[in-house]
Amino acid sequence: MSHKILEGKRGIIFGALDDQSIAWKTAESVHLAGGKFVLTNAPVAMRMGTINTLANKTNSKVIPADATSVEDLNSLIDQAQDILGGKLDFVLHSIGMSVNVRKGKHYTDLNYDWLEKGWDVSAVSFHKLMQSLYQKDAMNEWGSIIALSYIAAQRTFPNYNDMADNKAYLESIARSFGYFFGKNKKVRVNTISQSPTLTTAGKGVAGLEGFLKYAEKMSPLGNATAEDCADYIVSLFSDYTRRVTLQNLYHDGGFSGVGVSQEIIDEISKE
Numbered sequence: 001m002s003h004k005i006l007e008g009k010r011g012i013i014f015g016a017l018d019d020q021s022i023a024w025k026t027a028e029s030v031h032l033a034g035g036k037f038v039l040t041n042a043p044v045a046m047r048m049g050t051i052n053t054l055a056n057k058t059n060s061k062v063i064p065a066d067a068t069s070v071e072d073l074n075s076l077i078d079q080a081q082d083i084l085g086g087k088l089d090f091v092l093h094s095i096g097m098s099v100n101v102r103k104g105k106h107y108t109d110l111n112y113d114w115l116e117k118g119w120d121v122s123a124v125s126f127h128k129l130m131q132s133l134y135q136k137d138a139m140n141e142w143g144s145i146i147a148l149s150y151i152a153a154q155r156t157f158p159n160y161n162d163m164a165d166n167k168a169y170l171e172s173i174a175r176s177f178g179y180f181f182g183k184n185k186k187v188r189v190n191t192i193s194q195s196p197t198l199t200t201a202g203k204g205v206a207g208l209e210g211f212l213k214y215a216e217k218m219s220p221l222g223n224a225t226a227e228d229c230a231d232y233i234v235s236l237f238s239d240y241t242r243r244v245t246l247q248n249l250y251h252d253g254g255f256s257g258v259g260v261s262q263e264i265i266d267e268i269s270k271e
């Protein structure tokens with residue numbers, strides 16, 4: 001899939017940690033589609049990850065920024081416009097982290113300092129990012145801003161912990177800010193609710209393997225991969241989806257529409 005539907009478009013891609021990251025696959029697909037972008041990640045992640053390999057491959061620059069720091073975001077947005085030569089057409093927020101999940105704290109015994117940190121990184125950073133973009137008038141008309149979410153925002157999944165609440169908050173920010181971005185700047189804001197995917201963030205969720213198998217058996221089209229998600233994001237950055245906004249878009253092989261599948265019934269009936 002390499003139609004040049006993003007030719008002439010400029011943007012920022014947050015969250016490429018390694019070649020499993022959804023943001024990494026997105027950068028590759030956007031590059032193939034002709035888009036130009038700046039890559040960014042938290043300074044600490046730069047040391048752990050291999051983002052420079054991706055930058056070389058996609059002919060892009062890397063600017064470190066902690067997405068919870070308004071100062072970092074302001075500087076990133078200024079630098080990105082200088083490097084790319086004008087206002088932005090697309091931004092991907094592909095960021096998530098819960099300290100409680102990382103440290104194995106149960107949802108019924110949360111550490112609230114850690115909860116606040118995870119909420120800031122996973123949800124409030126999206127507001128901070130959009131506020132910087134909005135106040136700097138950094139987006140072109142008909143631009144597109146996307147963040148990644150998960151269906152635990154709507155339904156309970158026992159091991160998703162406080163990330164479920166962070167995703168619900170994130171989706172709400174997309175609608176609330178999307179209203180003003182639409183009205184006043186003609187810019188789209190959406191979230192994509194992606195299938196469980198084997199990435200560093202994904203692996204943090206206890207029992208992910210079982211989770212993936214369950215979702216695979218529930219989804220008529222099977223789980224959406226990170227590559228599939230990347231292609232979907234390209235379509236949402238393109239001019240073909242100009243009036244899609246304020247949506248939480250399920251990209252999950254149909255999982256969200258199924259009550260129970262025959263495969264799951266068969267599996268349970270064996271017991």
Ligand SMILES: NC(=O)c1ccc[n+]([C@@H]2O[C@H](COP(=O)([O-])OP(=O)(O)OC[C@H]3O[C@@H](n4cnc5c(N)ncnc54)[C@H](O)[C@@H]3O)[C@@H](O)[C@H]2O)c1
Binds near residue numbers: 148
């Ligand atoms: N993997 C899944 O199963 C799955 C499913 C649905 C949605 N998502 C969402 O997709 C997004 C991307 O996750 P992924 O699965 O590609 O995993 P990933 O671990 O590759 O990406 C998460 C990224 O967040 C970055 N990050 C963390 N703190 C940051 C900070 N303070 N500032 C800037 N960046 C920071 C990390 O460095 C990393 O690059 C997340 O929002 C995640 O919740 C993932």
